Structure formats: C-alpha cells, structure tokens
Amino acid sequence: MSIPGDWYLILASALFALGAFGLLVRRNVLVMFMCIELMLNAANLTFVTFSRMLGDIGGQALVFFVLVVAAAEVVVGLGIVVAIFRRRSSATADDLHILKG
C-alpha cells in the first residue's frame, strides 16, 4: 500500500494549524511550548515529505537543524518559565500582563 505524498502534507498542515490554534486558546505556558513544538514538527514532516517526493536527501538533513533549534529553544524557554513561575502556583500566561498599552 502506498500513501500519496499529498496526504502527508495535509497532515502536516493540519498539525501546524492545530499548534497555532492551541497557542491561541491555551493559557498554560508549558502547553503553549508544546504547541510550538507541534508546529516545528509539522514543518519537519513537510521537509521529509518533500524530500521524498523530490528525491533530494537535502530536505531530510534540514530536519536535524530544526530539531536542534527546537531543543535549544525549549531549554531557554523552560529556564525563563522556571525563573518567572518559581513563586507562583500555576504557570498561566495570562497572569503576566503588567506590560501593556
């Protein structure tokens, strides 16, 4: 059985949209991070799919760069979260709104 490449692309775009939507509706910072991860992995899936469709190995190599960047981002992000929410009971993004206007 072979699945057409387009299906993977559609899946990836669905994941991407899901991630974006999650970012908009969820309040928990950690979940928001996960949503970003989801979006990055949607991009990865797209890379791999196109790589196979084009018969070009380069696209798969790019995935590694994205993975590394994602890992670095999470490390920094968690560090910031820990620094801010050390004294708070919940990691809710909406608690942070002294800067506005």
Next chain:
Amino acid sequence: MSALAVVTAHSTIVLPHIRYLAILPEIVMLGGAVLLLGIASLVRRPLRVTVSTVGTIVIAGTSLGLALWQWADISSHGPYTAIDHAVVVDGFSVLITITVACAMILSALVGDGYLRREGVDGCEFHVLAMVSATGAMFMGEANDLIIVFLGLEIMSIALYVLAAMNHRRAASGEAALKYFVLGGFSSAVFIYGVALTYGATGTTNLTQIADFLSHNVIASNGVLLAGLSLLLVGFLFKVAAVPFHMWTPDVYQGAPSPVTGFMAAVAKAGGFAALLRVFVSSFGTLQSDWRPILYAVAVITLLFGAGVALVQRDVKRVLAYSSINHAGFVLLGVEAATAQGVSASLYYLFTYTFMTIGAFAVVTLLGRRGDGHHDIASYRGLAGRQPLLALAFAVLLLAQAGAPFTTGFLAKFQVVDASVNAGSVPLAVIAMVSAAIAAFFYLRIGLIMYTPVAGKGFLPGIEPLDDDEANAGPSGESETDGTGDAAPAELSAGNGQRPVWSGTEGAVVVRTQLNAELLLDTAPGEVQVLDPSEDIVEADAVDDETAAESAAEDTAKVPVPALAALAIGLCVAVTVVFGVIPAPLIDFAHKATLLFIP
C-alpha cells in the same frame, strides 16, 4: 567485514570546501564569546565586568576590523559565495556585519555602566549579546534559507535570555516570556515557510531559488505563495512590522535598557538584511505578489507606530513605538525593490543603529538604579540638571525625527526618494505624514527636558509651566499680549537717525501655552508607571522608598559613567558628522548595493 570495507572504500562523503575567511568575523565573534565565558569565570568577581567589557570590545573590534578587511577584499576582487554557496560575502553582508559589530561595541560600552549600577557582576550580558550579534551577522551573510533560519534562531534565543537578564525585575521576566512564546511561534511559521518553499522549488539555496523562479513561470503556485507568505510573516515579526509588532512595546519596556538598545539595532539589522536578500533578490521575480503586501504593511506600520507613540508615558515605550515607525520607513526601501531601495534601506539600518543605541544609552542612565524611572515626567528639567546629557538626547531624538543635518534626515530622504522612484508615491506621502506625527513625540520629550521643574526657572524667557494651570483643562489657545509685554528694542542712534525697527512700536508677542494635555507630563489620565519599589522582587537597596524620596531622586543628577558617555558621544558624533558630511556613508551604502550579488 569485507562488505563494510567495500562500502567505506567506495562511498566517500564529499565535504564542501570551507573558506573560513568568509565567516571569519562570525567565528571571531562566536569563538570570542565562548572564550570570554571561560576566562571571565576564572576572574574574581569584581573584575568580571571589566574583563567582559574589555574582552567584548576587543573581540567585536577584531570582528569589525575583519569585516573592513573583507570590504577591501571584495572591493578589489569582487563578491563571492562560499561553503557550498551557503553564505555569500558581498557589500551587503559586509555592511550588515559592520553595523552589527558597531552595535556590539556600543552596547558593550553602555552595558558596562548598567551592570555595575545594578550590581550584576557577570559576563552573561556580553557573552549573550555577542552570540546574538553572530546570529545577526549570519542573517546578513546567508545565502540559504536554512542559514537564515539558523541565524535567526541564534540571534533570537540569545535575545530571549538577554531580555530576562535582570531577574529582579518582574517586567523583565514577563518581557522575556512574551518574546519567547511569540518568537518561537514566528520561528515555527518561518520554518514552515521554508519547508513549503523547499517543496515548491526543490532547494533552499537562495541563488538556486532565484534561478528556478526565473526559468519556471509559476504564477499561481499555491505552495510557493503560501511559503512566501509564511517567510514574510517570520521576517516581519522580527523587524516589528504591524500587525506582527505586538511584542515590541512590551519587550522593549520590560527588557533591561541596554538590551533594548541592542535589540532594537541588531534584531532590526538582521531581520531586514535577510528580508531584503530573500525577497528583493531571490523572490524578485514574484515582486507583483509580495509588493502589495509590503505596501499595506508599511502603511499601517508607519501610522500605527507614530500614532500610538503619542499616547505613551513611558519613554522606553515611546521609543519602542518609534522603532515600529522606523521599521515602516525601512519597509519603504524594501517595498521599492530596487537597487536604490536596497541602498536606502541599508543606509537607514546603519544610521538607525547609532541613533537608537545612543537614545537607549541615555534612557539607561536616566533609569537610575533599578532601571525603573522611565516615566516621561522624570525627564522634566533634565536640561537644567545635566545639559550635556539632555543635549545629546535631544540631538538623537531630533535625528530620529528626521531633522536636517543629521543622518536621520538623509535616511528618511533616501527611502522616500527610492519609494517615489519605484512609483509608490502615496506610500511616500503617508511616510512623510507619519514622520510629521512622529516629530511630535520626539519633540515632546525634548520640550519636557527643557522645561524647568516648576519653580526653578533656568531658561530666561521660558516661564515654567504652572502645574495647576496646566491641569486645569484644555489650554490650547494662544495668548496674545498686544503691545505691553515686550517693548521693542529701540535703537538709540545719537544723531536722530531712526532705524526701521524703531517704528514697530509694540512688537507682537505671541505666547503659546503648552498644550499640557498632549504633553502627558502632568496629565493624570490612565497612568501606568512602573514603580521600581513594586517590581523589585529581591530588592536589597531600594525597598521602602517613599514617594517623597522618589520625587527627590527624580531631580537629582544621575551619574554618567565614562564608557557610557563615550558611547553616547560616538553615537551623536556619527549622527551629526555624517549628517553634515553625507557623502562617505551614502557612498558606503551605495557601494554595498553595487557589490550585492543575488
């Protein structure tokens, strides 16, 4: 066993030739940062800041020197691509490298005093800033979308941490988190755009994309256009264009002031560099698709930035919105999508670096210990207390407003000129209107600095604004004192010769009252002040500060460290000298564009 031997013997991995000279400024910057991190941890605490500052200046200076050498090299031998065409060394990239290196040096000078004042004795600021600068340099040099992405992330991740650097301020953490979440979001959007572009063109190399697009007429390729849109959003987020700007005011306000200056200069330079290279050169054939978008974005960016800045009380926020307005101006040059537009944008970026870092350096000093005195009211009477500092700030603000004889004027002039020549006359008109609106809030800060604190007149002729009277209501009318007020100077010519002026008995004296409501200086309104005493979580020195002490502190002189003064002086000098003698910098940007290879 033998099979493995066969495999290893026959499939050698071909590594690209790596021309290290091409990325030497970046190597020095990044390697220097790592080295500095090591060295500084070996030094005793009190000396760390000194070592970091000196080290950073040496490293960034070396990087700058190498960039200048690259400039000489490509001037004589022409631009080239290197490392399997992943990076390109041309006038454009070298100009960005020089800009970023200058920004790094200036920020190191400003940061030194800040770190000492806040009692942060570590090398983190300098190291992270250098890492971030490396990312921006890569963005200027990238010839491959993945390098753009890496540069973007190297720059951004370091900036997230820098924004959170002063963990004593709650605002700092909030700014960092907002920046991080939105930055991560925009990065995801960007990389998805790269993926789609890769799918549509089969490559991520900018040169090859341009080749592909020029050979294949794909007017309505949905995947490509979607990828293009996503890339555009990623860039517009970084350069703070409306409606992707919303992080900017919060982050600029919350981040430590020297970081804000650095961020404003470097993130803009890197973001615009990549935007210009990717769109003007690689996607140049798709101009008709993306130019209208940039047109619209530029219009709302210009007006929004200038308009909202008017109603801000916090000087850092004013400058943040002003930076949005500036982004709109640079977009004019991008939108033009011509060589002249690129040259104008580069000139704008280079000169804006000095104006903004200088301005934020002054803000850093005036923030006082705790970095919290950024309300516009605390600037009142600065000219009386510290005339030189006020003068420098006024010059930098006037430059940002586009006053003649400063680089700010020439920068605005050139982008508007490029825009007009590219046929976007309405856009150019809107840009000029927005500059007029923007002039108001720059001048407002200037006026407040030169308005004495009530009861302490120091400028003859300017009466101190009476607070009560100013609060009383909308006092926009002008008052004309007919003849009585100022008797005209009578020429006492001994021999009865009557000069022409003596006939003017009763010169008309018009005293326009300051529209106090618009000045925001004294208006109660919805005031949002970051009182340091609320924010400092682990306050060790500035807690229990009464309002009276705060007011007394507002009128005290702020200390000006020598290095910060040097940085401000350099910024003002560059802004004014090259405003009066425009040729060298204009030639520089022009030549950088000539050496631009797509």
Next chain:
Amino acid sequence: MLHVAFLIPLFPLVGFVVLLTFGRRLGNPLAGWIGTIAVAGAFVATIITFAGLLGRPSNAREFTQSYFSWIPVGGLQVKWAVLVDPLSIFMCLFVTGVSMLIHLYSIGYMHEDRDYSKFFIYLNAFVFSMVLLVLANNLLVTFVGWEGVGVCSYWLVAFWFERDSAASAGKKAFMYNRIGDVGFLLAMFLIFSKVGSLNYLTIFSHTHLLGSATATAAVLLLFLAATGKSAQIPLFNWLPDAMEGPTPVSALIHAATMVTAGVYLLCRMNPILGLSSDGRWVIAIIGCATAFVAATIASSQHDIKKVLAFSTVSQIGYMVLAVGCGAYIAALFLMVCHAFYKGLLFLAAGSVIHGLEDEQELARMGALRKWLPWTFATFLVGWLAIAGIPPLAGFWSKGDVLANVYAKSFPLYVAGVITAFLTAYYMSRLFYLTFTGKARWQEAAGDQPAHHTPHESPWVMRIPLLVLAFCAFFGGVLDLPWTNRGLNNFLGPVFAGTLYHDNLSMTSQWVLLAIDGVIAVAGLAVAWVLWRVTASRPALTPAFLERVWYWDDFYDALIGRPGQAVARFSATVIDAKVIDGAVNGVASLVKSSSTGARRLQTGYVRNYALGIVLGLAAILVFMVSRTWWS
C-alpha cells in the same frame, strides 16, 4: 607649493575650535594671541601659495584641489575643494593680512571686555568663513562661507547685546543680508537648472547654455546678493547701524573684508556678467548712485564711525561702478587699497574712541592732535589716501576706476568726480573735527561730564596702525597706470575675455589723473575753510541728509508698518483661531484614534499571537485571491 592651500582655511578653523574649547580657560590675553597666530598662519600659507602661483606661467595659474565629496545626490555633485587662481589668492592675501593686523589690534582694544575669548572665537570663525567664501570652487561652498560671514557679522554686531541698540542693529544687518541671500540662492538655482553644475569652472565653460534673458536674470540676482552683502542701494541701510559692533569688527568686517564679498562674487562670476550688457548697466548705475548718495550722507553725520560707515558704502559703490563697467581689475585694486586705508581709518578711529573712553560724537572731540600723536599721524595718512591726494594709494586706485568710467560713460564719470569731491570734503571735515580746533571734550555737555585727558593706545594697537599706514601710503604701486606689470598682469588671465579696456591715450590718462588731484585738493580746501575752527554748521547738515535721505522711514512706511499689521492679524486671528484650531483638532483626532489603537495592546500574550495569526491569514487570503483571479 600650491598644495598648502588647504592650510589657509584650516588655520582659522583650528583656532576657532581651540578657542571654542579652551577659550575661557586660556583667558586674556592668551586667547587673543592664539587667535592672532591662527590667522597669521593662514597669512603665511597664503603667501606660500601665492609664491607657488607666481612660479607658474601666467596662463597656467589655475589649480583645483579636491578634499572630499560633500553632497553626491543625483546630478548634484558638490565637493569640498579649493580653486586656487590669481583672483582667489589675491583676495586671500589681503583678507588674511588685514585680518591678522586687526586681530593684533583687538588684543589691545578688547582687553577690558568680559567676553574677551568669545570675541576671538567669532573673529576666527569669520576669517575661516571669509577664506572659504573666497577659495571655494563652487557656488554652494561659497554660499556656505557667505552665510558663515553673515552669521559672524550678526554675532559681532550684536556683540554687546545687552545694549538694545546693538541687538537691534544685529537683527537689522541679518535681515538685510537675508534678502540678498535669497538672490544668491535663486541665482544658484537658476544657474544649476541651466548648466547642471555649481562648479565655477564648469559653469564658465558652459556659459553658452544660458540664454541672454537667463544671463540677465542671473546677473541681476547675483547683484541682489551683492547689494545685501556689500551694502548697496537698496539694501545699504544696515551698514551704518552695524557700527554698534566693536570697532575692530567695523574695521575688519564692515570695511575691509566682508562687505567686499559682493564685489568679489561679481568679479568671480565675470563670465556670466559678460553675457549681459543690460545687467552690467544696472550694476554700474546702482553703484554710481550708491557712491553719490552715501557720500552726501557721510558729509552730514555726527558720529565718527557713522561717517566712516557711509564712506565705506560710498567707496564700495565705486567698486560696483567699476565692475559694472567691466573694469574688474580696477575694482579689485580699489578694494585692496580701500581695505588698507579704511581699515586704518577705522582702527585709528577706534584708537580715538578708546582714548576718550568710548566717546563717538564728533561734537565731543577736537584738538586731539596733541594727545594722540601716533593716532593723528596714521589717521592723517588714511585721510589723505582716501581723499585721493597724490601719490597715496587712493589717488591711483580711484583714478583707475574713474578713467575706466570716463571711457565707458561720461555722465557716470561726472557723478563719480562729484562723489570724489564729496569724499575729500567729508573726510577732511571728519579730520578737522577730530584733531583740530578746540578741545571740546574738556567741556561738560548737557548731562555728560567732561572727559579725562585722552591717552594714547598701547603698542599692540599702534603696530597695526603703522603697518596699515605704510600700506595706505604706498598701496598705489600695486598697479600704476604707466606700467603693466602689477595687478593688471597678475589678475588679467582671470578676466581674459570679459575685461573692459579703456584704450585711453597716455595723455588723457594723465589729464584725468590731474583732474582727480585738483578735485581732491579742492575738497580739502573747502573743508579747511568751513570746518577747521567751527565745529557746528547746521545749515550744512540738513535733516534730510542726517536722516539718510529718509530711507529708513521709507522702508518703515512701506514694509515695516504693513508687515506689522499682517503679523498682528496673523497672531490674533490666523494663529489663534485657524492654526491652533487645526493643530488641536488634528492632535485630538490622532490622540483619540491612538488611544483606541492602544487598547489592542492588552498585555495578554495570546492576543498578540492572535494578531500574528490574523495578519498571516490576511496575507494568505490575499495570495489565494491572486491565484484565483490571475
């Protein structure tokens, strides 16, 4: 040796910067000496350049040295560059030379002033601007120098700005000059629009691009600029008021150098002038009229400096007359001689004022010969020189001008000769009232007490007097009528195609010179009879002349009062209602919309993300719409 030309402006610039930075700390008299040395350096550099120029064959004495590009915008390419040619170096020589002497003099004259160092800051800035004006190789840099001398003049006229009259005189000078500057700017625009360059040499080699009407317009606009700077009709009134400045300023700026800038500009632009005969007639007639009118006024003034001021206006009128006749070299010859004797007269007058503790009224002088012997002797030389007594400088230079005018137009010559008579008359009046007769300063007059015994000035003030007296005596040798080796030979190449040749025979030249001499002696004699003893003759100083032909009153009625009415109307109606209304309206509109826009910035990170998503969605919708419609 020509490459040192850059030092000529650099020296005063460095002096200016040093004094600006350390002036107060250097104090009195060190600041003055540094200013003087800076100008002396410029003078030496000029001499070296001059020597280099002489070392070249006379047809190759033109040399442009570029330093850096200033404004490279499209077709407008302006460089900071100097044009070294006989004209510019000739100007530089006397400008730096006279400036040096006057700087030296000021060390003594200003020694009691509070703002001692500030004075030298302005003076050095002035010399820099003046040299820039003269040396520039294009109109724009000349304009920078032109404005520079204008602003220095303003600062120096209003130097004692605590006095209302000084502040007012400064403003007056500034405004009259601005009117002239408009002419300069328009001329510059006009020439640029036709030729496409502001570079002198480029303009001169492309004069064919200017039609005759354009050329006339350009000449008249340039002349408007010159009337402002050089105090000619109709813009001459500011110069007498400018005497409110310290006397060295009057000598340097308002007699010797700056006021001749207009004449220099016309000489520099001689190829353009050459295209328009009508324009030159206008120049000649206005110059002649100015010379005459100013001479009549000078003969009735009561203030020692005012007499000299109107005399300056009159003498510059002669120069402009010469320029209008195409006799550029005669104009320049008179310019340099005038710089010598008028500089000398002002400095000597300053010495008198100094000696009498700031007394300027002629009615309060007299018999000063005994108390101020040095001043008397040098003033005597200046007086005889300007009166045109042979063989002093004025005789030869004025004779040269009048000979050219005679050959060009007899009516103008007659007016010129009458003016020469008046010149001799009013200068002699000034001399007798100051140095002979009764010592009126010994008596109390009205509410003013008698003066103390006047004192002779210190040596730093006397040396410049002596040097200038020497120059005023022997200045004529620069260009004697019977030889062709002086200025005529040196400056000739600059005016190659446009110079007017009078072609007078030697005999007629001698006859004309003899007439000049007789006229001068006649003027002296008349004044001797009238003023040697008597100090007041109201019949000879009618109000009409005292009040400067009612010129100021005329301007006051024509421009001052209507202008004031307009201003009052603007202030009370237009500004208060219309402009403030519009400004406040726009401001509140912007403010209310901005306050609305500001609400978008809620502080919640998810709202910000929503902004990004909406923006992205809008872009994608746009892209999709393009794919569908195309």
